[in-house]
Amino acid sequence: MNRTARLTAVAALALALPLSMASGCSGKATGESGGTGKDGVKTGPGVTDDTIRVGVETDLTGVYAPLGKSLTQAQQMYFEQVNEQGGICGRKIELVVRDHGYDVQKAVAGYSEMQSSVIGLAQFVGSPMVTALKQRITADKMFVIPNAWATTLLGNKYIQVTGTTYDVDMINALDFLTEEKGIKKGDKIGHVYFEGDYGESALAGSKYAAGKLGLTIVEQKIKATDNDMTAQVSALKEAGVAAILMSAGPKQSASLAGVARSKGITAPIVASNSGFSPQLLQTAAAPALLKGFYLASAGAPISSDLPLVKKLADDYGKKYPGQPRDSAVVNGYTGAVIFADALKKACDAKDLTREGLITAHRTTTAHDGGYGTPMDFSKVDEPGTRRTYILRTDAKALGGMVVEREPQESEAAETYKVPSGS
Numbered sequence: 001m002n003r004t005a006r007l008t009a010v011a012a013l014a015l016a017l018p019l020s021m022a023s024g025c026s027g028k029a030t031g032e033s034g035g036t037g038k039d040g041v042k043t044g045p046g047v048t049d050d051t052i053r054v055g056v057e058t059d060l061t062g063v064y065a066p067l068g069k070s071l072t073q074a075q076q077m078y079f080e081q082v083n084e085q086g087g088i089c090g091r092k093i094e095l096v097v098r099d100h101g102y103d104v105q106k107a108v109a110g111y112s113e114m115q116s117s118v119i120g121l122a123q124f125v126g127s128p129m130v131t132a133l134k135q136r137i138t139a140d141k142m143f144v145i146p147n148a149w150a151t152t153l154l155g156n157k158y159i160q161v162t163g164t165t166y167d168v169d170m171i172n173a174l175d176f177l178t179e180e181k182g183i184k185k186g187d188k189i190g191h192v193y194f195e196g197d198y199g200e201s202a203l204a205g206s207k208y209a210a211g212k213l214g215l216t217i218v219e220q221k222i223k224a225t226d227n228d229m230t231a232q233v234s235a236l237k238e239a240g241v242a243a244i245l246m247s248a249g250p251k252q253s254a255s256l257a258g259v260a261r262s263k264g265i266t267a268p269i270v271a272s273n274s275g276f277s278p279q280l281l282q283t284a285a286a287p288a289l290l291k292g293f294y295l296a297s298a299g300a301p302i303s304s305d306l307p308l309v310k311k312l313a314d315d316y317g318k319k320y321p322g323q324p325r326d327s328a329v330v331n332g333y334t335g336a337v338i339f340a341d342a343l344k345k346a347c348d349a350k351d352l353t354r355e356g357l358i359t360a361h362r363t364t365t366a367h368d369g370g371y372g373t374p375m376d377f378s379k380v381d382e383p384g385t386r387r388t389y390i391l392r393t394d395a396k397a398l399g400g401m402v403v404e405r406e407p408q409e410s411e412a413a414e415t416y417k418v419p420s421g422s
Contacts, residue, residue, distance in 0.1 A: 057110050129148075130153055143361060149198075172413050175410035193221060193245075273296060277324075278401070295393075300327075301399055
């Protein structure tokens with residue numbers, strides 16, 4: 001990203017986020033700090049006696065811009081709340097935000113800018129971006145929470161996949177379809193998916209479950225730039241599919257549902273967790289998306305009755321009036337909670353170096369902040385959980401989705417060997 005474009009992106013973000021959180025690279029890099037603080041706590045990159053700098057690599061201008069904005073604003077709100085309560089380890093938290101626009105080269109440039117001046121990344125949108133930086137993340141001992149759930153991200157001590165992976169979600173989605181939607185042995189199931197880590201990971205899960213359940217997967221691979229699903233729907237209709245899985249973005253889901261329903265296809269559609277945005281229910285695609293459209297996700301929706309989620313929804317609505325309150329708000333906020341909990345554990349151990357942070361995080365075997373399913377962070381080769389919510393669109397619900405089925409781990413998901421790192 002050239003300097004002009006970078007400054008423009010940072011300036012655009014500053015309009016959405018308070019200035020204190022839209023920090024750029026200026027002055028002495030915090031990464032130059034080190035040694036032991038006056039409180040006896042070991043410090044490293046991103047940490048001084050007064051401040052802990054936490055990085056964010058997000059998408060504010062690309063295909064996942066609505067999701068990125070919700071994620072980032074939720075994290076900004078959380079750390080503001082933490083700072084109001086005195087911070088962590090006697091230090092205020094400062095977010096350093098970079099917008100990569102879902103572009104790998106921009107993500108690499110953004111990482112380079114933050115590399116020496118943050119302790120870790122509480123948000124990193126996009127498995128292709130994280131994958132491109134895996135070697136540097138490892139070399140830097142950078143604790144990263146990706147907002148991506150591809151199996152390629154497993155197996156690295158410093159990268160924590162929270163919730164499920166895409167393949168596990170698709171296994172549990174097919175369990176839902178067979179248990180509750182009449183899908184039976186011998187049926188064909190369509191799977192439309194992005195090329196690359198995201199889609200291939202999801203496809204691995206649907207194929208595994210199909211083999212266990214006696215189903216046949218009809219594949220339709222697409223590019224992230226493909227927004228018209230007419231050809232894919234036509235192919236699936238000709239194949240006679242009984243249900244459709246969708247592992248792409250919100251625009252692709254809207255097109256798929258709209259075209260499918262217009263062609264008389266009433267088969268249920270289950271999308272991966274990033275395949276829906278509540279803004280779609282304000283478009284012409286709404287009627288189609290309200291007919292048998294579901295989402296597979298490890299996280300509770302923002303319409304959940306969980307007390308902490310209800311409080312989060314209320315706090316976010318007051319902080320950002322008029323802004324969409326979607327499930328990405330929950331995901332972003334809980335990611336910040338997980339990162340902060342690791343910082344607190346590292347502080348207790350008197351070690352706020354990067355290695356101290358990841359060591360503290362990996363001792364957590366049953367993280368349950370009250371926002372959804374408990375997670376085990378001690379197993380590098382495993383996702384945090386194998387339990388998946390099935391959500392259903394509802395125009396009257398906050399965030400446009402409600403719980404159709406509480407989080408469950410199907411028998412197939414339990415016995416599945418997650419292909420860590422591949």
